[in-house]
Amino acid sequence: MVDILHRVGVVGSKDDVYAAITSPDRLAAWWTEDTTGDGDEGGVLKFQFLPGGFDMKVLETRPAERVLWEVVDGPAEWIGTHVRWDLHTEGDYTIVMFSHEGWREPVAFMNHCSTKWATYLMSMKQLVETGTGAPAPNDVQISNWH
Amino acid sequence: MVDILHRVGVVGSKDDVYAAITSPDRLAAWWTEDTTGDGDEGGVLKFQFLPGGFDMKVLETRPAERVLWEVVDGPAEWIGTHVRWDLHTEGDYTIVMFSHEGWREPVAFMNHCSTKWATYLMSMKQLVETGTGAPAPNDVQISNWH
Numbered sequence: 001m002v003d004i005l006h007r008v009g010v011v012g013s014k015d016d017v018y019a020a021i022t023s024p025d026r027l028a029a030w031w032t033e034d035t036t037g038d039g040d041e042g043g044v045l046k047f048q049f050l051p052g053g054f055d056m057k058v059l060e061t062r063p064a065e066r067v068l069w070e071v072v073d074g075p076a077e078w079i080g081t082h083v084r085w086d087l088h089t090e091g092d093y094t095i096v097m098f099s100h101e102g103w104r105e106p107v108a109f110m111n112h113c114s115t116k117w118a119t120y121l122m123s124m125k126q127l128v129e130t131g132t133g134a135p136a137p138n139d140v141q142i143s144n145w146h
Numbered sequence: 147m148v149d150i151l152h153r154v155g156v157v158g159s160k161d162d163v164y165a166a167i168t169s170p171d172r173l174a175a176w177w178t179e180d181t182t183g184d185g186d187e188g189g190v191l192k193f194q195f196l197p198g199g200f201d202m203k204v205l206e207t208r209p210a211e212r213v214l215w216e217v218v219d220g221p222a223e224w225i226g227t228h229v230r231w232d233l234h235t236e237g238d239y240t241i242v243m244f245s246h247e248g249w250r251e252p253v254a255f256m257n258h259c260s261t262k263w264a265t266y267l268m269s270m271k272q273l274v275e276t277g278t279g280a281p282a283p284n285d286v287q288i289s290n291w292h
């Protein structure tokens with residue numbers, strides 16, 4: 001089992017970062033505009049992109065501290081994996097410790113998703129800090145896989 | 147042992163991407179301006195940043211195909227790890243399969259380096275595609291750790 005790991009620091013409160021990863025409206029402002037569903041514990045969030053989408057079951061929400069999703073629909077490589085968000089404060093920053101855990105094999109698509117997650121995390125950071133993110137379909141293109 | 151994995155696609159030739167990861171002058175244009183040494187097989191490249199630096203022994207160079215570095219000086223967590231670059235063509239793109247392999251533990255610094263590598267790889271992509279990268283000290287700030 002292999003994991004994607006990232007860390008970004010957002011100049012903003014933990015509450016604002018927590019809202020950015022639990023509210024469908026806020027998620028739509030940094031990840032993909034076509035975001036629906038329920039970001040509270042027990043809910044399912046649906047993230048749709050042009051080529052397909054991901055459905056996330058919300059396993060755990062601890063306000064301003066932690067969010068844990070399980071991928072219940074999407075690409076085969078994603079199903080059953082977990083997306084974990086842990087927040088803490090360091091000075092002016094809310095630190096986001098991010099992991100997308102439980103990939104069965106380090107396939108090329110995992111490399112792609114790792115880089116892509118980094119650009120989306122920067123989009124989330126920009127959203128909280130400036131009010132404007134870069135969600136799909138206007139996200140940063142990193143390669144021929146978009 | 148845990149690895150950082152990324153994949154970016156550069157609209158440009160494999161020769162141009164290969165130059166970007168072997169020529170000290172080109173490396174200085176996307177990673178850190180303070181880059182010295184020898185990027186050929188058997189050489190040592192020295193990458194200096196404000197808080198410190200990394201010395202890489204060049205273990206393997208296969209022109210326009212592969213570069214493999216071993217970290218011989220730098221932060222304790224980096225020493226002995228390998229940085230691997232594999233290039234191939236897909237249509238108009240040179241695909242860069244990148245890994246920073248052999249971290250002993252998934253420490254928070256690894257999360258940071260994973261996100262930071264993504265932003266540097268985007269800097270390398272921009273350098274090859276547009277002629278201008280964003281090397282340190284004018285790199286993208288991702289957090290309080292810079």
